[in-house]
Amino acid sequence: xxxxxxxxxxxxxxxxxxxxxxxxxxxxxxxxxxxxxxxxxxxxxxxxxxxxxxxxxxxxxxxxxxxxxxxxxxxxxxxxxxxxxxxxxxxxxxxxxxxxxxxxxxxxxxxxxxxxxxxxxxxxxxxxxxxxxxxxxxxxxxxxxxxxxxxxxxxxxxxxxxxxxxxxxxxxxxxxxxxxxxxxxxxxxxxxxxxxxxxxxxxxxxxxxxxxxxxxxxxxxxxxxxxxxxxxxxxxxxxxxxxxxxxxxxxxxxxxxxxxxxxxxxxxxxxxxxxxxxxxxxxxxxxxxxxxxxxxxxxxxxxxxxxxxx
Amino acid sequence: xxxxxxxxxxxxxxxxxxxxxxxxxxxxxxxxxxxxxxxxxxxxxxxxxxxxxxxxxxxxxxxxxxxxxxxxxxxxxxxxxxxxxxxxxxxxxxxxxxxxxxxxxxxxxxxxxxxxxxxxxxxxxxxxxxxxxxxxxxxxxxxxxxxxxxxxxxxxxxxxxxxxxxxxxxxxxxxxxxxxxxxxxxxxxxxxxxxxxxxxxxxxxxxxxxxxxxxxxxxxxxxxxxxxxxxxxxxxxxxxxxxxxxxxxxxxxxxxxxxxxxxxxxxxxxxxxxxxxxxxxxxxxxxxxxxxxxxxxxxxxxxxxxxxxxxxxxxxxxxxxxxxxxxxxxxxxxxxxxxxxxxxxxxxxxxxxxxxxxxxxxxxxxxxxxxxxxxxxxxxxxxxxxxxxxxxxxxxxxxxxxxxxxxxxxxxxxxxxxxxxxx
Numbered sequence: 027x028x029x030x031x032x033x034x035x036x037x038x039x040x041x042x043x044x045x046x047x048x049x050x051x052x053x054x055x056x057x058x059x060x061x062x063x064x065x066x067x068x069x070x071x072x073x074x075x076x077x078x079x080x081x082x083x084x085x086x087x088x089x090x091x092x093x094x095x096x097x098x099x100x101x102x103x104x105x106x107x108x109x110x111x112x113x114x115x116x117x118x119x120x121x122x123x124x125x126x127x128x129x130x131x132x133x134x135x136x137x138x139x140x141x142x143x144x145x146x147x148x149x150x151x152x153x154x155x156x157x158x159x160x161x162x163x164x165x166x167x168x169x170x171x172x173x174x175x176x177x178x179x180x181x182x183x184x185x186x187x188x189x190x191x192x193x194x195x196x197x198x199x200x201x202x203x204x205x206x207x208x209x210x211x212x213x214x215x216x217x218x219x220x221x222x223x224x225x226x227x228x229x230x231x232x233x234x235x236x237x238x239x240x241x242x243x244x245x246x247x248x249x250x251x252x253x254x255x256x257x258x259x260x261x262x263x264x265x266x267x268x269x270x271x272x273x274x275x276x277x278x279x280x281x282x283x284x285x286x287x288x289x290x291x292x293x294x295x296x297x298x299x300x301x302x303x304x305x306x307x308x309x310x311x312x313x314x315x316x317x318x319x320x321x322x323x324x325x326x327x328x329x330x331x332x333x334x335x336x
Numbered sequence: 337x338x339x340x341x342x343x344x345x346x347x348x349x350x351x352x353x354x355x356x357x358x359x360x361x362x363x364x365x366x367x368x369x370x371x372x373x374x375x376x377x378x379x380x381x382x383x384x385x386x387x388x389x390x391x392x393x394x395x396x397x398x399x400x401x402x403x404x405x406x407x408x409x410x411x412x413x414x415x416x417x418x419x420x421x422x423x424x425x426x427x428x429x430x431x432x433x434x435x436x437x438x439x440x441x442x443x444x445x446x447x448x449x450x451x452x453x454x455x456x457x458x459x460x461x462x463x464x465x466x467x468x469x470x471x472x473x474x475x476x477x478x479x480x481x482x483x484x485x486x487x488x489x490x491x492x493x494x495x496x497x498x499x500x501x502x503x504x505x506x507x508x509x510x511x512x513x514x515x516x517x518x519x520x521x522x523x524x525x526x527x528x529x530x531x532x533x534x535x536x537x538x539x540x541x542x543x544x545x546x547x548x549x550x551x552x553x554x555x556x557x558x559x560x561x562x563x564x565x566x567x568x569x570x571x572x573x574x575x576x577x578x579x580x581x582x583x584x585x586x587x588x589x590x591x592x593x594x595x596x597x598x599x600x601x602x603x604x605x606x607x608x609x610x611x612x613x614x615x616x617x618x619x620x621x622x623x624x625x626x627x628x629x630x631x632x633x634x635x636x637x638x639x640x641x642x643x644x645x646x647x648x649x650x651x652x653x654x655x656x657x658x659x660x661x662x663x664x665x666x667x668x669x670x671x672x673x674x675x676x677x678x679x680x681x682x683x684x685x686x687x688x689x690x691x692x693x694x695x696x697x698x699x700x701x702x703x704x705x706x707x708x709x710x711x712x713x714x715x716x717x718x719x720x721x722x723x724x725x726x727x728x729x730x731x732x733x734x735x736x737x738x739x740x741x742x743x744x745x746x747x748x749x750x751x752x753x754x755x756x757x758x759x
Contacts, residue, residue, distance in 0.1 A: 076439030077421055095720050095753055164584025186528045186586025188732050272530015277731040293414045300413050300436030301719050
């Protein structure tokens with residue numbers, strides 16, 4: 027009895043200590059994340075004049091978001107974010123899986139290639155954007171290479187063409203972060219016990235069959251993590267667009283995203299640098315917060331259910 | 337996408353406006369003596385010249401030091417509004433003109449200068465218009481320049497190809513053909529990667545030759561709209577010159593275009609008069625001048641688009657107002673305007689200057705017949721501005737993906753949400 031009581035009191039002391047240890051981090055998090063977040067939620071229910079909060083407006087900011095002239099921008103940006111998410115899932119996480127599988131099969135030199143794939147990820151997206159802007163410029167290296175290979179003629183203007191600009195930016199983003207899925211999938215593949223693959227081989231499965239029927243179900247946690255991360259990041263996409271196309275998402279809003287639209291409302295756009303609509307911006311921010319929170323929760327549950335236990 | 341910065345980016349995406357407040361509170365300012373007046377400007381190109389101009393002032397006023405801090409244009413407005421909200425702004429701030437100035441006035445961040453800067457009375461209305469508060473009509477800044485726009489041309493190339501300054505639009509096209517045949521880019525032009533404001537200026541260069549000097553008033557009174565055939569014709573003309581623009585137009589940005597002109601690879605450039613100083617400083621050997629874009633008929637009187645570029649205002653929370661007002665009075669003086677014209681080669685806000693620079697003299701001559709730069713002076717008061725629509729769609733229009741009529745209709749629909757004609 028006494029022994030038992032002693033452990034519980036010890037546990038209680040430990041718990042109290044734990045709370046004390048968390049406090050500094052919690053205070054910083056509260057001050058710099060929670061407090062501004064709550065302030066911005068609060069602010070989205072008010073009208074703003076210039077830079078100052080005025081009177082309570084209820085849901086007026088939210089209803090303004092969906093009608094002309096804001097509606098067209100909102101739906102356009104939302105669609106670009108959705109396209110961005112699927113593009114990243116395909117180009118980055120899909121190709122990443124393929125590369126990781128090839129490295130896993132090869133074994134030798136895998137670490138070296140992993141570093142090669144991961145290299146762009148150590149660069150800031152701002153640098154990556156500026157770099158590709160130079161490479162893709164008319165008269166740049168990519169144009170020279172494509173013309174040399176006979177795949178293209180004349181000036182290359184993919185970034186100035188509203189049909190190709192978004193796809194180009196998504197590809198640049200995928201190139202930037204290709205190393206991440208390769209890293210995560212390779213780690214996941216190494217955790218699968220080799221007997222599983224041996225058994226599959228004995229049953230006569232080829233490499234492709236092994237990837238889709240054996241490795242992929244076991245990689246579900248990794249895939250879930252990557253999908254959730256990609257979802258959050260593509261819906262917060264800002265830096266690459268800002269650096270490569272400007273905050274308007276040029277040309278003709280073809281590369282506009284929810285956050286570039288938010289930025290224009292909160293901080294002003296080209297051709298209207300000092301004219302902001304902070305109420306509308308905060309309403310958009312609140313919507314974005316809800317979409318991301320709900321989306322993330324749904325995704326985590328979805329992948330939790332599909333995790334295979336051996 | 338970055339794993340490490342999810343929190344940071346979620347915060348950016350959600351709380352930009354308020355995160356900015358924190359950022360403002362964290363920005364550190366150097367300790368300064370009472371007689372130091374801080375002045376913020378976005379004209380990084382003019383840094384050396386501005387220091388020289390204020391050295392003269394400091395010599396005459398030994399008690400006052402002027403500390404000028406430059407922030408690139410793209411970040412300036414953001415930095416200034418953040419600092420003002422956090423009570424950490426400069427004493428004197430460079431301010432945008434017309435509609436973009438109003439939020440600062442409405443927020444009560446600026447002091448009116450009508451009484452404290454007497455010299456403002458000696459400035460032309462074209463300059464003062466950009467610094468006026470819309471609600472009270474008071475002046476909140478000391479204007480520094482009234483830029484106008486025209487066609488910069490390389491005199492050496494024109495001479496070598498035997499081309500005279502075109503008198504009609506037909507001559508202009510013929511000159512472009514001749515240059516193209518000689519393997520020279522006729523017009524360096526581009527607005528990719530978020531620099532489409534330069535293309536808006538191009539429309540400002542061509543516009544008045546087709547819609548004339550009375551069009552601004554017609555627009556203001558609601559008699560005309562952007563869908564007026566005269567305005568659509570201006571957009572059409574800007575688009576139909578595409579064969580003579582830089583190769584790969586849709587991918588060329590403003591910087592690349594200016595470099596093509598400065599480097600002598602292109603013969604012409606549609607630009608604002610503020611290019612004068614920077615062209616000269618980047619290539620002192622370049623022989624260039626400016627001419628007004630020609631109209632269809634040689635006898636048409638040519639008008640140029642002009643606007644007030646901005647002003648320097650007094651921040652209400654300044655702890656150093658007495659010295660700052662002294663500095664602003666100097667900036668409103670004829671002496672400053674003269675130094676400004678000599679050092680920068682822009683048309684100053686005051687007209688009582690003697691012009692030494694031949695290109696500037698041409699500009700001041702052209703500016704005698706000016707009409708307000710339509711999209712800026714008339715339609716940059718509330719969002720969505722005409723400029724934001726024009727800048728977004730103009731590359732597509734030149735490339736043939738958007739019809740000029742459609743672009744004009746989009747501009748009109750956007751401004752119709754807030755623009756009330758003055759009867």
